Amino acid sequence: xxxxxxSGGGLVQAGxxxxxxxxxxxxxxxxxxxxxxxxxxxxxxxxxxxxxxIGGSTYYADSVKGRFTISRDNAKNTVYLQLxxxxxxxxxxxxxxxxxxxxxxxxxxxxxxxxxxxxTVSS
Numbered sequence: 001x002x003x004x005x006x007s008g009g010g011l012v013q014a015g016x017x018x019x020x021x022x023x024x025x026x027x028x029x030x031x032x033x034x035x036x037x038x039x040x041x042x043x044x045x046x047x048x049x050x051x052x053x054i055g056g057s058t059y060y061a062d063s064v065k066g067r068f069t070i071s072r073d074n075a076k077n078t079v080y081l082q083l084x085x086x087x088x089x090x091x092x093x094x095x096x097x098x099x100x101x102x103x104x105x106x107x108x109x110x111x112x113x114x115x116x117x118x119x120t121v122s123s
Contacts, residue, residue, distance in 0.1 A: 009117030
């Protein structure tokens with residue numbers, strides 16, 4: 001069982017930056033693929049980024065590539081999402097998720113989810 005708690009969301013102006021954190025419980029955190037998803041009001045949940053268990057492989061949605069960076073610190077049981085050059089369309093609730101397998105870009109491939117943290121970008 002893994003419990004995930006996101007933090008770091010907030011209100012930021014367009015062009016600004018935020019760093020989201022996701023703290024995980026459980027001794028097997030390092031074996032999970034970790035992902036970030038987001039859901040804007042009235043829209044479906046979308047994939048943002050994922051990172052494999054050792055941190056050597058990352059993958060991003062085209063909409064955030066070059067602006068967002070996912071990373072993890074297995075010693076701290078934490079995964080991060082650095083958000084730079086934020087745009088109003090990045091406004092959403094951001095969720096981290098853990099997958100016992102390769103994860104990928106599909107939400108149903110993830111086994112555990114956090115409660116989400118709100119990111120609001122003002123233009």
